Each structure stands twice: as structure tokens, then as C-alpha cells.
């Protein structure tokens with residue numbers, strides 16, 4: 001459990017981190033909270049020759065509401081999100097997702113940027129960023145690039161980030177009107193990661209009918225996904241005991257579910273449907 005030898009450089013700015021990445025290329029890895037990378041290095045699944053630490057770049061850790069545009073810096077920790085008054089007010093789905101993630105030590109060090117960059121298929125953040133239709137802002141040798149969350153997660157542990165790019169922030173429009181949100185998760189009893197995780201945001205009109213819905217799912221398939229069939233089943237309807245189960249039943253439509261020692265594909269699909277219904281019911285009750 002001892003990593004291979006590596007050099008360590010603490011970048012003082014985003015520009016310096018970009019130059020270091022350009023210089024060391026594939027030999028280098030960015031270090032954020034280290035809670036995914038360091039275990040991989042200890043198991044020798046990752047053997048970077050150079051670690052470029054982003055931890056000293058203080059202006060990468062922030063949570064801002066700029067006229068309804070929420071901006072979260074890549075180095076913002078899970079705990080900072082969990083305890084953010086801005087997010088509790090503007091998008092409570094994010095603190096609720098954070099509190100479900102790992103334990104206090106993980107939440108104190110781990111970052112949202114590191115989590116989405118790592119793209120673990122059982123990580124919690126991907127479900128939430130898909131549900132709110134977030135954008136991932138990356139900077140690289142050719143400047144800034146904005147990637148929609150729907151296009152960011154390409155496969156297991158694989159994202160749309162190009163070599164030399166660094167995630168700068170995650171941003172999205174704060175949901176408006178009568179909004180209800182919920183994150184529901186079945187924790188793996190050993191790791192705490194999501195066997196199934198469902199993030200839901202719904203907005204209703206004055207008569208209680210669904211104006212818009214966002215549903216992001218993690219843990220079920222090799223990559224997190226949006227559930228468009230659920231979203232369109234809800235639209236324009238009262239969020240009642242008929243609509244919600246019918247919509248939740250569609251969450252695994254056309255999905256190839258993962259199967260492992262803990263949960264078969266069929267069991268995962270069943271859990272996804274049950275937890276989508278529960279998350280929808282909770283979100284609907286909060287939208288009242």
C-alpha cells in the first residue's frame with residue numbers, strides 16, 4: 001500500500017498548474033483532495049511521476065450566486081457545499097447530495113471538481129450535476145471550454161476532458177419558482193458509494209402541475225445518466241400517486257445496468273425504480 005515514487009509540486013495559480021501540466025503531460029496528475037487519486041496510487045493503479053497539487057490555489061474554492069447563476073469552484077470541498085447557506089437557499093439538492101457522500105473526513109478533503117473529473121460510476125455528484133443541467137467549465141492550453149454535464153461523463157472513469165485541461169468550476173442556473181428537490185441513495189454497506197443514487201429537481205406551476213423536471217442517476221450503469229423518459233412523463237401533470245410511480249418505472253428504460261457481487265443488474269434496476277419514486281415523492285412534497 002505504498003505508492004511508487006513521484007515528484008510533488010504545489011501550483012500557486014491556475015496558470016502555473018496549466019503550464020506544469022503542459023510541461024509534464026502524461027507523466028503528471030492533478031491532485032485535489034486526493035481521496036480518489038491517492039488510494040489508486042497506493043494500489044499502483046495510478047503511477048504518476050509528478051503530482052501537481054491544486055490545493056494552494058485558493059481562488060478555485062468558492063460558492064457564488066450571481067443573479068441566479070450558481071458558480072462552484074472546482075476545489076470547493078464536499079463539506080463547504082454541505083454547509084453553504086447560498087446553496088441551501090438556491091439549490092438544496094447540492095447540500096443534500098454532499099451530506100450523503102462518504103464520511104466527515106472524505107467530505108472535509110474531497111472536492112466536487114475531483115469527483116466529477118474522476119467519474120467513478122458510483123459517485124454521488126454526477127447525478128446532481130446532471131439533474132440541474134450544470135455546465136463544467138474547463139481551462140486548457142486553448143483557453144476556456146464549457147461542457148454540458150450530459151456530455152461530460154463519457155464512460156466509467158472517463159470524461160470529456162482533454163489532456164492538459166483543468167476543471168475550473170461547475171455552474172448552473174438556480175431553479176426558479178415552486179421547486180422541490182431530493183437526493184436518495186442506497187449506500188454500499190462497505191464503501192458507502194452509491195449502489196443507486198437518484199437526484200431529482202421538479203418545478204410546479206400554481207395549480208401544482210409539473211413545469212419542468214431534472215432526473216440524474218448514478219450507480220446503476222457504467223456512467224451516470226439523465227432519465228429523459230421520467231422527465232417527459234412528469235411534464236404537465238399533477239405530481240400525484242398515479243403520475244409519480246408511472247414516471248419512476250421508466251428510470252431504467254433502455255439502460256444496461258451494472259451487475260456485481262453486491263447487486264445484480266435486475267436488483268439495481270428495481271432499486272433505481274423504487275428510489276426514483278421516493279425521490280420524486282419527496283421533491284413533489286417540497287414543491288408545495
Ligand SMILES: Cc1cc2nc3c(=O)[nH]c(=O)nc-3n(C[C@H](O)[C@H](O)[C@H](O)COP(=O)(O)OP(=O)(O)OC[C@H]3O[C@@H](n4cnc5c(N)ncnc54)[C@H](O)[C@@H]3O)c2cc1C
Nearest residue numbers: 030032033034035036037102110111114117123124167192
Ligand atoms: C473512504 C472513502 C469513501 C468515499 N465515499 C464516497 C461516496 O460515498 N460518494 C462519492 O461520490 N465519493 C466517495 N468517495 C470519493 C470522494 O468523494 C473523493 O473526494 C472524490 O471522488 C475525488 O475528489 P478529490 O478532490 O479527492 O480528487 P482527487 O482524488 O485528488 O483526484 C481525483 C481525480 O480527478 C483529477 N482531478 C482533480 N481535480 C481536478 C480538476 N480540477 N480538473 C481536472 N482533473 C482533476 C485528479 O487528477 C484525479 O485523476 C470516497 C472516498 C473515500 C476515500
